Amino acid sequence: MANIFGDFRRVLLSALDDLVAEDALPPGLDMTRVAVEPPRDPAHGDLATNAAMVLAGQVQQNPMVLAEKIAAALQGRELATGDYRGSGFSVHAVKPGFLNIRLDPAVWHAQLRAILEAGTAYGDSTVGQNERVNVEFVSANPTGPMHVGHGRGAVVGDALAALLAKAGFAVHREYYINDAGAQVDALARSLYFRYQEVVAAQPESRLLHSSAVLQAALVQPEGFYPGEYLKDAARKLFQRDGEKWFDKPEAVWLGPVRDFAITEMMALIRDDLAALGVGFDAFVSERELVRSGAVDAALAALTERGLIYEGVLEPPKGKLPDDWEPRPQTLFRATQFGDEVDRPLKKSDGSWTYFAGDIAYHHDKFRRGFRNLIDVWGADHGGYVKRMQAAVKALSDGEAALDVKLCQLVHLFDKGEPVRMSKRAGTFVTLRDVIDQLDELAGEHGKDVFRFIMLTRKNDQTLEFDFAKVTEQSKDNPVFYVQYAHARAASVMRHAAEMLSRDQLSDAALAEAPLGRLGDPLELALIRLLASWPRIVEGAAEAHEPHRIAFFLQDVAAQFHLLWTKGKDEATLRFLVGGDPELTRARLALVRAVALVIASGLRVFGVDPVDEM
RNA sequence: GACCCCGUAGCUCAGCUGGAUAGAGCACUCGCCUUCUAAGCGAGAUGUCGCCGGUUCAAGUCCGGCCGGGGUCGCCA
Numbered sequence: 001m002a003n004i005f006g007d008f009r010r011v012l013l014s015a016l017d018d019l020v021a022e023d024a025l026p027p028g029l030d031m032t033r034v035a036v037e038p039p040r041d042p043a044h045g046d047l048a049t050n051a052a053m054v055l056a057g058q059v060q061q062n063p064m065v066l067a068e069k070i071a072a073a074l075q076g077r078e079l080a081t082g083d084y085r086g087s088g089f090s091v092h093a094v095k096p097g098f099l100n101i102r103l104d105p106a107v108w109h110a111q112l113r114a115i116l117e118a119g120t121a122y123g124d125s126t127v128g129q130n131e132r133v134n135v136e137f138v139s140a141n142p143t144g145p146m147h148v149g150h151g152r153g154a155v156v157g158d159a160l161a162a163l164l165a166k167a168g169f170a171v172h173r174e175y176y177i178n179d180a181g182a183q184v185d186a187l188a189r190s191l192y193f194r195y196q197e198v199v200a201a202q203p204e205s206r207l208l209h210s211s212a213v214l215q216a217a218l219v220q221p222e223g224f225y226p227g228e229y230l231k232d233a234a235r236k237l238f239q240r241d242g243e244k245w246f247d248k249p250e251a252v253w254l255g256p257v258r259d260f261a262i263t264e265m266m267a268l269i270r271d272d273l274a275a276l277g278v279g280f281d282a283f284v285s286e287r288e289l290v291r292s293g294a295v296d297a298a299l300a301a302l303t304e305r306g307l308i309y310e311g312v313l314e315p316p317k318g319k320l321p322d323d324w325e326p327r328p329q330t331l332f333r334a335t336q337f338g339d340e341v342d343r344p345l346k347k348s349d350g351s352w353t354y355f356a357g358d359i360a361y362h363h364d365k366f367r368r369g370f371r372n373l374i375d376v377w378g379a380d381h382g383g384y385v386k387r388m389q390a391a392v393k394a395l396s397d398g399e400a401a402l403d404v405k406l407c408q409l410v411h412l413f414d415k416g417e418p419v420r421m422s423k424r425a426g427t428f429v430t431l432r433d434v435i436d437q438l439d440e441l442a443g444e445h446g447k448d449v450f451r452f453i454m455l456t457r458k459n460d461q462t463l464e465f466d467f468a469k470v471t472e473q474s475k476d477n478p479v480f481y482v483q484y485a486h487a488r489a490a491s492v493m494r495h496a497a498e499m500l501s502r503d504q505l506s507d508a509a510l511a512e513a514p515l516g517r518l519g520d521p522l523e524l525a526l527i528r529l530l531a532s533w534p535r536i537v538e539g540a541a542e543a544h545e546p547h548r549i550a551f552f553l554q555d556v557a558a559q560f561h562l563l564w565t566k567g568k569d570e571a572t573l574r575f576l577v578g579g580d581p582e583l584t585r586a587r588l589a590l591v592r593a594v595a596l597v598i599a600s601g602l603r604v605f606g607v608d609p610v611d612e613m
Numbered sequence: 614g615a616c617c618c619c620g621u622a623g624c625u626c627a628g629c630u631g632g633a634u635a636g637a638g639c640a641c642u643c644g645c646c647u648u649c650u651a652a653g654c655g656a657g658a659u660g661u662c663g664c665c666g667g668u669u670c671a672a673g674u675c676c677g678g679c680c681g682g683g684g685u686c687g688c689c690a
Binding site: 033035037038039040041044048050053054056057063094095096097098100141143178180181182183184223286313314315316323324327329339340341343344346347348349351353354355357358379380381382383384385386406408409456457458460461462464472473474475476478480484487488491492494495496532535536539540542543545547548551552554555558561562564565566567568569571574575576612613 | 615616617618619625626627628629630631632633634635636637638639645646648649650652653654655669670671683684685686687688689690
């Protein structure tokens, strides 16, 4: 894939080699910090390099003098690779020691051709070198439908995974099902409560005579889940099993009812994920891990390394829990790996803590060959990051790295008014509610709106989500603004069909258009922006920051709208130029390239580009 | 008390892993808008980058210490 920055860097390095050969520079210089970047200010040219300033210290020379020297060595060279082979450039040494490079426009025209030839694959990179990455996200407890916070995590994880794939990593998406702890027992008891209600309401029940008594005896269990969805599940359970469990002791029904509940809840969650367009390569069950002995294996691995011991922890600072008592427990030496305290692995009842299971899970990822691990969590799990990283470091002997992306809260608003949520008051808003609402307001593109907006903030920034704003058709709304640019490009192409034949309008044909006719500064600026897409992909992928793409797409849309508007004032700048089909084809090549790059970016986000609005 | 995140224009936020004069949108002022798709366009004004030190050719960006806001803090997940 054409990458002008890398290509120019090679030219620069060969010029520096020549200077070394001429004894103008000493051998053995460290070039790692020599960068070729787009300058912030377009007045500084197309490319800029800090070479003189980075090397000045090493060779004890004035950076400006050195810059002049390098500029002279670059003089007369040509770009040796890519579609722009043989193109020239000019170099200027400037102020503190920067080298500003201006490329022949032909270089940019070649970039434009490359976009048309690559299509939405433009921006694909090989920096990932097919290295495997495991992205774990959502992992919502199977105790009910997803809420908005889960939705953010789902979108961030999914987009990050797609971004990494585009950057050349071999990505694996996983969902960890927390189906082993006390919460799923509470879920099972809650479902059983609803089940009893269903049975008691059966007119023909053989237990009808005692239903009044039973009603009085019905007690909501500890940690009761009040949602309506459990009533549905209870009806299904009754349909399947009838009154079978009704008068049995808990020891009998708890297991089967729990299994049923988890299956039902995961079905709900899968529906929610499907509504968002999020898919996984694997769902990993905590209970399955425990059953398979994975926890024992992980703990054995830690024991082998001398990282487990029986000990008593200091009481936590701050608010002391009421029932605190010093007690010896099984601890992991997390402090050896940067955590504040050593962490318990067993509960007082002898069962594993959540942490123990999670250690086993991450150990399992490592054993499956993953060295790059990414977890996407809610910000309320922030206190858990260090211990998990400590465990990964310990179990992989430092070979694997875990990056945790914490997603901050989403605050829902409508027309500036906060949407108050309370589980107790029944005004709890599920993810599905939000998407349905958006479908209504935005015409069936609810998930696209939701996904895009979720990515318009860094993950660690709280996000304000206003139903009115995200569905309004105006420039203030980034989803609309970007989609409109895509639709507008499509619209221009439809109009072009009145001037040119279908064959002439294919991407392949447009790639052969006389692109040299594109010489307006605005046109070249737009091409430059489009050509930076591969760089954006690589940077965002390396930083694990998908939100950068949202900002890039807004930039592209803004530049495109700007050019379009310019055509209103200056007829010569219109895309469709009557009487000049060649120029028109060149302009259409640019229009198509805009659409392709936007589509390429939206694809990373899992958002469908629209051709009409 | 400890740890994590945040602090950039009046507001909401970017700032491309250290680059040149710190940006965008909203709001504000002024002008424009019968033409490829309309939901707008152009111009103007706006800053102790929370504060103080340090690292270096160069710091909003990295390090240390404060201040302010949020979150978390044994056997919940």
